[in-house]
Amino acid sequence: MPEEYVPCMSAERVAAITRWHDDAYEAMRREAGTGQRFTYLGLDLWVPADVQPITGMSHLLGEMVLAEVRPEDHVLDMGTGCGVNALLAARVASRVLGADTNVTAVEAATSNARANGLETRVEFRHSDLFDGVAESFDLIIFDPPFRWFPARDALESAITDPGYRTLTSFFEQVASHLHPGGRLLTFFGTSGDLEYFLSLAENAGFDVAVIATRSLQRDAMGVEYSTFRMTVTS
Secondary structure, three states: OOOOOOOOOOHHHHHHHHHHHHHHHHHHHHHHOOOEEEEEOOEEEEEOOOOOOOOOOOHHHHHHHHHHOOOOOEEEEEOOOOOHHHHHHHOOOOEEEEEEOOHHHHHHHHHHHHHOOOOOOEEEEEOOHHHHOOOOEEEEEEOOOOEOOOOOOOOHHHOEOHHHHHHHHHHHHHHHHEEEEEEEEEEEEOOOOHHHHHHHHHHOOEEEEEEEEEEEEEOOEEEEEEEEEEEEOO
């Protein structure tokens, strides 16, 4: 069981992140409606109302997925949502698994695979982290929730991870699911506790490189989003 997370930042920073989160959640809830359709990096995607939508920063990870995946890779997209990054990976690699704890997301991802002609190259599976995933992989993609708050509904659970329990458990388990020389491609931002995220990666034995980054300013708060390529320290 992961130790209880305690924010190592000022009360003012916690309050600013809370306001940012509440604004982001309310905007997502307004836009979600009964579901949304996106055209994204050549994919046609249907995203149900209670599944993480495509955002203005999604391309920072999506473009790096396309750049990172090799034809011979066995790829896992953990927390696949609507299947977006698994489907991008499946354009290059023929062995791709997407996993999510949200049954609605798994169903949407499976439908999106058919809609994009990729159903023979990718499988989607219901799993709480690695509970339903026994295999090892050459590349694991993970786009985790940034904030540590409790969720009010299924949509908010796509952007929150109470006490960072899922994030902590992921880094405790992920190395055992990587082949020798395997890579981890992940995404995080300073609208969460980036210092904690990086400490988990370091404690898990990963070398970390930033391969894409972008800043966003809203009101008085600036946020930086980054895609990280991680490899196990030799």
